[in-house]
Amino acid sequence: MNEVANKDSLKLFLTNPIFLACLCSWIIAQFIKTIINLIYGKLHSTSEVLENLFWRTGGMPSSHSALVASLCTTIGFKSGFSSDVFMLSLAFFFVTIRDAFGVRRSSGIQSNKLNNIGKQLKEKNSELEKSLRELEKIKTENQTLKEYLDLTEKYGEYK
Numbered sequence: 454m455n456e457v458a459n460k461d462s463l464k465l466f467l468t469n470p471i472f473l474a475c476l477c478s479w480i481i482a483q484f485i486k487t488i489i490n491l492i493y494g495k496l497h498s499t500s501e502v503l504e505n506l507f508w509r510t511g512g513m514p515s516s517h518s519a520l521v522a523s524l525c526t527t528i529g530f531k532s533g534f535s536s537d538v539f540m541l542s543l544a545f546f547f548v549t550i551r552d553a554f555g556v557r558r559s560s561g562i563q564s565n566k567l568n569n570i571g572k573q574l575k576e577k578n579s580e581l582e583k584s585l586r587e588l589e590k591i592k593t594e595n596q597t598l599k600e601y602l603d604l605t606e607k608y609g610e611y612k
Contacts, residue, residue: 471527478523482516483507511560521549 466472487505490496490512496505510517525546529539 474523474527478519479516482514482519
């Protein structure tokens with residue numbers, strides 16, 4: 454009897470319109486994101502495509518935001534737009550969307566900072582390379598001078 458109840462509960466869960474709307478919106482957002490990344494050449498192997506489709510987060514469209522928007526909308530249609538559960542889902546929606554904007558803004562700022570650090574390191578690296586070339590030149594000149602002095606000491610001065 455308990456096993457039948459568990460199967461019925463699982464069936465009810467998997468066929469729940471709210472669950473299906475959330476699942477479909479998440480899958481569609483991830484699919485669109487994967488197609489966009491394929492078009493722009495950011496994915497180079499089947500494993501990257503599968504990872505992008507099922508696991509990677511970030512980028513647009515936001516699968517998290519799509520899921521929460523569909524959750525809120527479906528609850529509104531199913532339970533009524535004036536119901537308590539819709540108000541709860543609406544608050545959850547606003548928090549999620551606000552957080553998504555904040556994360557994207559922070560990521561943009563961090564990306565700019567990292568790019569600036571990279572440029573500075575590149576400039577310093579080119580200065581370092583120049584210094585190393587000069588040092589090697591000095592080293593070569595010093596070796597040449599030392600070799601000359603060694604030869605003159607060994608064989609006497611060239612006249």
